[in-house]
Every structure is written in structure tokens, then in C-alpha cells.
Amino acid sequence: MSKIKTLDEILAGMGKSVPADSSPSTQKEKTTKDHIALKNKNQSKNTKKITKKSLTKTANPSENNTINCQISINDDHLSKILATIDSEPLVENNKKTNRLRWLAFYYLSRRELSQKELRQKLLDKGQDPKMVEELLVEFAKKGYQSDERCTYMLIREALRKGRGKQYILQSFYKHGISPQLPLDELIRRADIDTLTDGTVLENPDNHQNQENIDWRKLAIEARTKKYGNFIPKDPKEKARQLRFLQYRGFSMDISLEALTMTLEDLDDM
Numbered sequence: 001m002s003k004i005k006t007l008d009e010i011l012a013g014m015g016k017s018v019p020a021d022s023s024p025s026t027q028k029e030k031t032t033k034d035h036i037a038l039k040n041k042n043q044s045k046n047t048k049k050i051t052k053k054s055l056t057k058t059a060n061p062s063e064n065n066t067i068n069c070q071i072s073i074n075d076d077h078l079s080k081i082l083a084t085i086d087s088e089p090l091v092e093n094n095k096k097t098n099r100l101r102w103l104a105f106y107y108l109s110r111r112e113l114s115q116k117e118l119r120q121k122l123l124d125k126g127q128d129p130k131m132v133e134e135l136l137v138e139f140a141k142k143g144y145q146s147d148e149r150c151t152y153m154l155i156r157e158a159l160r161k162g163r164g165k166q167y168i169l170q171s172f173y174k175h176g177i178s179p180q181l182p183l184d185e186l187i188r189r190a191d192i193d194t195l196t197d198g199t200v201l202e203n204p205d206n207h208q209n210q211e212n213i214d215w216r217k218l219a220i221e222a223r224t225k226k227y228g229n230f231i232p233k234d235p236k237e238k239a240r241q242l243r244f245l246q247y248r249g250f251s252m253d254i255s256l257e258a259l260t261m262t263l264e265d266l267d268d269m
Contacts, residue, residue: 100127100135108145112153116176118145147177152190158249159192162222164215167249187213217266219250219258229262 100122107113107121115136122132139145154175158168165183172179179186192213223241224230232238238259245255 096128096131100131103127104135104139105144108139112150113145114147114150114175114177115140115145117150150175151177151179151186155187155190156192159187159213159218162218162225162248164219164245164249164251164254166246166251170249184212215250215254216257216261219245219248219254220261220263220266222248222250223258224263229264231260231262 103122103125104118107118113121118139119132119136122135123129136145140147151172154171154177155168158171168183181189223245226244227237227241232241241259242255245258246252250258
């Protein structure tokens with residue numbers, strides 16, 4: 001049986017050489033190698049891109065660890081410092097202080113108030129008692145609130161409304177004011193020029209006596225304005241007008257004298 005020759009053997013007998021890559025198997029292997037090389041090349045490019053991105057994000061791992069460690073240490077140190085500071089109450093106190101001062105200035109802008117009045121108004125608004133006391137001391141020191149000014153205001157209001165001495169003294173007590181000077185001296189310092197219905201300081205032509213108030217004339221003006229310019233005859237009417245004058249703060253002797261006189265009687269004197 002004759003042996004079947006391969007293509008290489010036939011070509012060798014004819015004196016021709018076969019190229020190394022001319023066989024189908026060789027060409028197939030070459031194609032496979034080229035494909036693998038191309039694939040490896042693409043993978044290498046992708047790997048380089050990924051590596052470059054990773055390096056950009058992470059940089060030096062040891063440096064990151066050092067930075068994280070420093071941040072952690074700084075955070076711990078800061079936490080210890082903050083732990084010694086009551087930060088939340090500080091914020092609340094600022095808000096409370098602003099609110100308290102606003103209320104105080106608001107009340108004082110409407111009228112003169114004694115320290116007792118201002119304290120009560122602030123406490124009624126739910127303000128902290130300790131902060132209120134500190135503010136009252138500050139305001140008195142700076143002159144924002146003054147019991148002295150409030151005293152003179154009360155005197156002027158009382159006289160212009162036709163009130164007597166006892167009314168003024170009760171007004172001082174009601175507002176928590178304890179004046180160190182006699183009432184007559186306070187009245188002199190209150191700069192009273194004119195009173196109700198044209199009532200003026202006693203004997204205006206005599207400068208030396210202008211410090212005194214004509215309380216009798218003031219009581220007669222108050223009585224006649226309320227009940228008419230006549231002398232009461234009925235005992236009940238007398239008693240009623242007497243109670244009115246005493247309620248207005250006039251003394252008993254001034255009130256009794258005012259019941260026996262009219263405005264015309266004053267003009268004749």
C-alpha cells in the first residue's frame with residue numbers, strides 16, 4: 001500500500017520550499033496570536049486608564065492616612081474644647097437679652113416708668129428675673145430709667161388733674177418710689193408753671209412764694225368742676241363732696257374749707 005504524501009513532501013520533491021506561515025494551521029495560529037495580542041493591548045490601555053484614575057483619586061495612601069489621622073486628632077481636641085463651653089445657652093441668652101432690652105426700651109419710650117413698674121412689666125412678659133435685675137441696674141446707671149424723673153412726672157400729672165398732697169404721696173408708694181426730699185421741695189423742682197383751669201403757684205406776683213401751691217384754690221376748682229359752682233347745703237351732699245375731695249388727696253381742713261367757698265369767693269380775696 002502506497003503512502004500518501006503531504007503537501008510539504010510533494011513541494012519538497014519538486015524543489016520548492018513551503019513558507020512557514022503558508023499552511024492553514026499556521027495561518028490559523030497566526031490569526032489567533034494576532035487577536036490575542038490586540039486584546040492584550042486593549043486591556044493594557046484600559047488598565048492604564050483605570051490606574052491613572054485611581055492614582056488621581058487616592059494619590060498617596062500613606063498621605064491619606066496621615067491626613068485622616070490629623071483630622072481625627074484635631075476633631076478630638078476641638079470636641080474637648082467645645083465640651084467645656086455651654087454653646088446652646090449662649091445662643092439662648094443672646095436671644096433673651098435682645099428680647100429683654102427691646103421690651104424695656106419699648107416701655108420706656110411710651111412714658112416714664114419707675115424701676116418697680118419696669119420690673120413688673122418685664123416679669124409679666126416671662127423674662128428671666130436675674131437678667132431683669134441686671135438690666136435695671138444698667139439702665140439706672142446709664143440714665144435710661146430714672147426714679148427721679150418719674151417722681152417729677154407723677155407730681156406734674158397729679159397737679160394738672162387737680163389732685164392733692166395725699167394723692168401724690170400715695171402715687172409715690174404705688175410706683176415704688178421713696179423720695180429723699182420733702183414733697184414741697186419736690187414740687188418746686190418739678191417745674192410746675194401752671195395747673196388745671198389756670199391755677200397758678202400761690203401769689204405769682206411774689207417771687208419768694210412761688211414755690212408753694214394754693215391747695216385750697218385747687219380743691220375748690222376740682223369740686224366746682226365736678227358738682228357745680230355753688231355751696232352745698234344738704235348734709236348728704238356735703239358728705240358726698242367731702243369724700244370726693246378726700247379721694248382726690250386733699251387734707252381734711254382743705255376739703256372742709258373748699259365746701260364753704262366758690263370761685264367768686266376766691267376772686268374777692
